[in-house]
Amino acid sequence: MARATTPTRPPGRPRSGVDATVFAATLSTVHELGYGRATVDRIAAAAGVAKTTVYRRWPSKGALITACLVDAFGPVPLEGADREEVLSSAIRWIAAKIGEPGIGAAFAGVFTDAVADPGLRQILSTQLQDPYRIALQDALGEPQNRVLFLIDVVVGTLLHRMGMTGEPMVDEDVDALVELVLPALR
Amino acid sequence: MARATTPTRPPGRPRSGVDATVFAATLSTVHELGYGRATVDRIAAAAGVAKTTVYRRWPSKGALITACLVDAFGPVPLEGADREEVLSSAIRWIAAKIGEPGIGAAFAGVFTDAVADPGLRQILSTQLQDPYRIALQDALGEPQNRVLFLIDVVVGTLLHRMGMTGEPMVDEDVDALVELVLPALR
DNA sequence: CGGTATCGATACTTCTAGTAGCGAAACCAG
DNA sequence: CTGGTTTCGCTACTAGAAGTATCGATACCG
Numbered sequence: 237m238a239r240a241t242t243p244t245r246p247p248g249r250p251r252s253g254v255d256a257t258v259f260a261a262t263l264s265t266v267h268e269l270g271y272g273r274a275t276v277d278r279i280a281a282a283a284g285v286a287k288t289t290v291y292r293r294w295p296s297k298g299a300l301i302t303a304c305l306v307d308a309f310g311p312v313p314l315e316g317a318d319r320e321e322v323l324s325s326a327i328r329w330i331a332a333k334i335g336e337p338g339i340g341a342a343f344a345g346v347f348t349d350a351v352a353d354p355g356l357r358q359i360l361s362t363q364l365q366d367p368y369r370i371a372l373q374d375a376l377g378e379p380q381n382r383v384l385f386l387i388d389v390v391v392g393t394l395l396h397r398m399g400m401t402g403e404p405m406v407d408e409d410v411d412a413l414v415e416l417v418l419p420a421l422r
Numbered sequence: 423m424a425r426a427t428t429p430t431r432p433p434g435r436p437r438s439g440v441d442a443t444v445f446a447a448t449l450s451t452v453h454e455l456g457y458g459r460a461t462v463d464r465i466a467a468a469a470g471v472a473k474t475t476v477y478r479r480w481p482s483k484g485a486l487i488t489a490c491l492v493d494a495f496g497p498v499p500l501e502g503a504d505r506e507e508v509l510s511s512a513i514r515w516i517a518a519k520i521g522e523p524g525i526g527a528a529f530a531g532v533f534t535d536a537v538a539d540p541g542l543r544q545i546l547s548t549q550l551q552d553p554y555r556i557a558l559q560d561a562l563g564e565p566q567n568r569v570l571f572l573i574d575v576v577v578g579t580l581l582h583r584m585g586m587t588g589e590p591m592v593d594e595d596v597d598a599l600v601e602l603v604l605p606a607l608r
Numbered sequence: 609c610g611g612t613a614t615c616g617a618t619a620c621t622t623c624t625a626g627t628a629g630c631g632a633a634a635c636c637a638g
Numbered sequence: 639c640t641g642g643t644t645t646c647g648c649t650a651c652t653a654g655a656a657g658t659a660t661c662g663a664t665a666c667c668g
Contacts, residue, residue: 275623277624347534348534357588402537473617474616
């Protein structure tokens, strides 16, 4: 809440740049305090921004976290010579992303909130899951329900591990996950 | 909060029987209102019990839900001629349980809360996951880390589907999950 | 019939999400 | 350099839920 760290305010009407600052503050706060204690107040304070400014840009905490995740994930790198390679590299990519500081906890947190909040579930589904689902459908040539099933398996497994242990999945188990999922393509 | 539904209080010092009543009220309340709106106040009211009585028996909402789930799940029926049959029947059993009214939402809810609450994570891990893990280790002859991985895959997938859609996984996809996991035994 | 443990009800504290209102600062146009 | 517009910061506020404290009442047990 205190802007006191910067004695003189930086020039320019702050418009662009605030999003990135808030996103970074969100991830670091979630990383340090966990999802539950990462209140909007604390996130705003960490970003050097008023809480009202956060709510002027995102309608709810869930929407903020979702936008932060969309920004942090970026587009899926769908690379590989064949479909198996595309899928396995995508799995390793999402596992690595979820393992980055703050991202996994934030992901598990919104997901948790979304269970009880249909509105947030809608946001999470359309803004975060759908882009990857469509890209994967295109790259793998699999039908929608099949890709949704694969997403359930991969993301569900990674989040369950993150939720139960508090730590991201180790590489060895990510390898096992790839081995487990790959035969589903045939 | 109002006991008014029963004009005259039933006789006997209420001690046994209250747990089952509260558990039933918990599941029905979560089923009707979702995890987020299933407050301890409402659960207690639905059980015809004071909120203080609930907190005298369980130290937190998460502990209550976990105890409710432990009671609702009961022991795993580990049946089958071979390991494949044991595992596939266990998967179908847990999928069916999660599909029962209230159970899936309650499970996803505590899991969500556990992400941000190490204490609750401890309760969930020891009271709910460990018994099944140990039983599965014994029945499958697989090492601990392997069984934990399988639990991550199966439970994670089922909860992810439940969380994203609000509905339990359909039988067709449960079949696919069984097909996906079974080869992991070899 | 008295002692004891539990229960019910009310009130309270604390924390967090989200909102309202207002003055101030910064950008832009003329 | 001056006025208009937009965004921002700040304080204060509401509403809802978790969890606690207290006390009178009630039901069991010896």
